[in-house]
Amino acid sequence: NAGVTQTPKFRILKIGQSMTLQCAQDMNHNYMYWYRQDPGMGLKLIYYSVGAGITDKGEVPNGYNVSRSTTEDFPLRLELAAPSQTSVYFCASSPMTGGYEQYFGPGTRLTVT
């Protein structure tokens, strides 16, 4: 049981490039989330999904897109990378939402230069 896995661990992008951050969970959780964590700013929700085929925006969705074709996978797409997207990205999952604990992946550290 691997929990929540994320790839890659690190990535450097040039301004204007695109990439996909991968996230997978093997706990059969319906709910999945993408957060970014900036120094001194806490975790901010980018997108979330309540099940395969259903996604919605969080607090800071601009510049990102997601898809959820299976229960296990929830990739995050960055289009036209900007320096403001330099951050650490965490994927999380939970069996339900709101009153239930979230399980986090190890994170992807992204630098845009």
Add this chain to the structure above:
Amino acid sequence: QKEVEQDPGPLSVPEGAIVSLNCTYSNSAFQYFMWYRQYSRKGPELLMYTYSSGNKEDGRFTAQVDKSSKYISLFIRDSQPSDSATYLCAMSVSSGTYKYIFGTGTRLKVLA
């Protein structure tokens, strides 16, 4: 005013000390409260989870919620160098909402 306030630290304590970590919040509708531990360059891991007011104990860790004061605490007894990490509080309104609000985290250093 932020919905959740947490002192960023760092908080340095000697090994064996009792540590108190705190968060205050402004939204009286919060009902579910969580504490996460995050080691450097790792993802947050859930430590404690409580519903509504009261205390919950798990080994050396005690989580306390005072809804009347909008204040939550995490106590660590007999602190160890391995407890050195950033501690994040998180809270949500109710089941069925996606919205978890996180504190910015308190960095704790336990000195051997």
